[in-house]
Amino acid sequence: MQQTDFLVIGSGIAGLTYALKVSQQYPDKKITIITKSREDETNTKYAQGGVAVVNDLENDSFEKHIEDTLIAGDGLCNERIVEMVVTEGPERVSEIIEWGANFDKNPDGDFSLGREGGHSVFRVIHHKDVTGKEIERALLEAIHRRPNIQLVTHCFVVDLITQHHLGYLVTKATPDIECYGVYVLNLTNKKIEKILSKVTLLATGGNGQVYRSTTNPTIATGDGVAMVYRAKGRIENMEFIQFHPTALYQPGVNPSFLITEAVRGDGGILRNIHEEDFMHKYDPRLSLAPRDIVARAIDSEMKITGTEYVYLDCRHMDIDKFIHHFPNIYETCIAAGIDVQHQMIPVAPAAHYSCGGIKTNEWGLTSIRNLYACGECASTGLHGANRLASNSLLEAMVFAHRCFMDATSKIDSLEFKENVPDWDARGTNAPREMILITQSLKELKQIMSDYVGIVRTNERLERAMRRLDILHEETEALYQKTEVSPQLCELRNLITAGYLIVKGASFRKESRGLHFNTDYPLKSELVQNIVL
Template identity: 75%
Template sequence: MQTDYLVIGSGIAGLTYAVKMANAKPNATVTVLTKTFSDETNTKYAQGGIAGVWDEMKDSFDKHIEDTLIAGDGLCNTDTVKIVVTEGPERIREIIDWGAQFDVDADGEYALGREGGHSEHRILHHKDVTGKEMERALLQKAASLPNIRILNHYFVLDPITQHHFGYLVTKSTPDITCYGVYVLNLETHAIETIQSNITLLATGGNGAVYRSTTNPAIATGDGVAMVYRAKGRIENMEFIQFHPTALYEAGLRGQSFLITEAVRGDGGILRNHKGEAFMERYDERKDLAPRDIVARAIDSEMKISGTEHVYLDCRHIPLEDFVHHFPNIYEKCKSIGIDVTQQMIPVAPAAHYSCGGIKTDEHGRTSIRNLYAAGECASTGLHGANRLASNSLLEAMVYAHRSAVHAIEQAEPVVPPAQIPDWDARGTSNPREMILITQSLKELQLLMSDYVGIVRNNVRLQRAMRRLDLLHEEIEELYRTAIVSPQLCELRNMITVGYLIVKSAQFRHESRGLHYNTDYPEKCNLAQNIVL
């Protein structure tokens, strides 16, 4: 298969880029690949909203920039923050023009919410399913453009670089170039080659490496792992954001239901098992402190009491207001027997967002030529050591736009040095026991949750690395001898991502933002990025 522009992932970053390219290049083909269905993305599960300076009488770019820099704890790229904050409102207006609907108040003005770390009300939202609404609008817009084709059930294995033509490629190789990708067609089980002039990775996050996450099961860090194998640059993987308030359901493993931060923005109060409002002991901003502080506070309260959760008290919020703002949350709580007017909601932190990822420049370019990245898989420098709430959807749209503009104006198509070779599957067979994969996955998620969670130390990281080394050795042997499957490839990618998180955490001899190491409880004077 051949295409002019290839997009891996159908979330907000991938679809925004695809629409931009298709509009600008009506005679070009834009192909979007997704490994499940086109609407099954991290975007779909984003609840709270999208941050942007909207009410210029009360808010300003300077305030949003300052809030972002404070949350990022000294590691944000200031130029990137300015780019995203100042260009963001235009991107929001764009998706509104494409059909996205955000809540309005009685006067017909956009109802702006406020979340932890924000000094003003600036969050546009659609009830408590903002991401789902934005995804709907983008899919509808993409469907209206005849030169966009979306292919479901295509699992990308690796980007095609000089390595596949027999050249030695290392991290110091100049001009590593992407010519397309190898993909596993999940319907035919055939491995296909897709050649592309320009490729964008918009593969989302990696929350599935943890036992409890707000991410869907597809969030396996595929893009980050692929770029690392291709000798591209990866940055700041130690900064994994744990959302403070995922719904606690005893015995649940995998995706947890998210209780958006906007509930606390509307007056929800965190309480421990004694019913005490505890956040005032940890931060003067109380329940609206940034997520890293709130998550560590909850973790501390759970350790002190020996419980597996704390509570979010919404009993004082009028039922009509709660149902209007959070209908999805209300129905979910009701379905498991929780009456939010009478009972507090049990919550606990869960892996939520990766602030690091594939290192990109201000145009979304990776260290590999003709390969761009946007969205959660990318590290643009916006989030630093901790993402400010509701900045992620904004960043995805801004950098999808910037990647498209650069690809249209400056990127030059490249010709492969020879005909792209077919995938070599000689000597492989079906794995005899699926338990080799499923058990390794459980081991990975357990060790990452126990050793590389909200609070870390050197011994835990050393133990995690030793176990990851063994898992890596076992899965690589299986990969060499087994016919590839999505389960095998996802596990391989997740082990790589786990390694990158641990290795980055070991290199950071300080506590900053989302990375808290009890052996290095203070910050270093010099804030540095960890690039692998």
């Protein structure tokens, strides 16, 4: 058993920012960060575009950024949260720069600003086309300079510890559910250990691996959302899965390589297989419409032409400028046999971001006491029915700070929970056939991709739910009799995430933002969040 004052699950921008702030405020307290893979293997590392933040007050304003966010969110954003994130954002960005993150600048010393879909002006600060990787580098270097932070890699969190593990009946109606820490599978010694904490932060990222094609790394398996749902915490708006319109089309490659929206911001044009510019048929903002609109437009064109991709045309762009701004994209395309100066880039939508997740308040606190959530795993009210491009890193910084403020205001009044039992693995045996897990994962990805993708119908959702019920029953039976493994836990978490996406989509009797159901093509006058 271990004890730590502050426990952080996840080592992306949300978890690391929070841990740094806590460490500086309380140098005498212990902060433990747990990650199931390498310390830098996070969704943050794969973020290309940048951070949307008001910086150029001559051409931009808080009001413009707020309006762009609300328009993209299609009526479901919490306006108070949007205003809070947008106005607090510049100070948070300044802090991350102080910690060592570098952003591209013009010769005059001002930030080089990009523009992406849904933005009315150029406001996205970036580090070439690897912004997330640069932020991750800077934060990890700062983390390693803090002696009271312990960063533990290859440690898989199995479950949150609540009153349930003390023998009490816990349901969604139970008042004051509390989190006392976590059970973790130490991948080094293959043993399940318990870590008790006064405060726990979930910064576990997204759930893109529930789909066959995703820009998310293989670690994005919905762990945080699934754990909170099992602990009877509140989850909301899971039906709003953002498909990035332009992932490099490479069948069988997982994850899919992202072609950042900033390429379209710099002039890239979407064309169908007949090389026709088609976006004028769908939105006056053309290739820079919000992601939900562009993804549906591409999906429509692929169905009309019977192809699995469209093209992103960059042939007319200045090649030197392209290579300077998008070196990673240029090199990846060259490696795939695509010369962007003379050839168009084949692209197709891929699952990219979960706008819903663990329901939190304005301080990042979940419905479970002493448990916070931040980053993509959280549903804060900022994104509504569709996230505005490059608002995710900003949200993570702002809410990491707010989680830090609230947690540190309470920490001195909290105690460790006594008499938490050890993990009980009696009656379980070593797995005999890994095919039972790998085949179920394939089935899950196929079900979600074919029935719960960019365009949905009631019949598809009903069929998906029936098949997920079978997968759930089979996997739970396997879980009860088999020793815990990361593969089994991830499958279990992904099935839960898939179930929550389908359940939310089934409850939403309208088409709004990222959720488009051909049986309800119009928006409902009744706007509501789907809480599960």
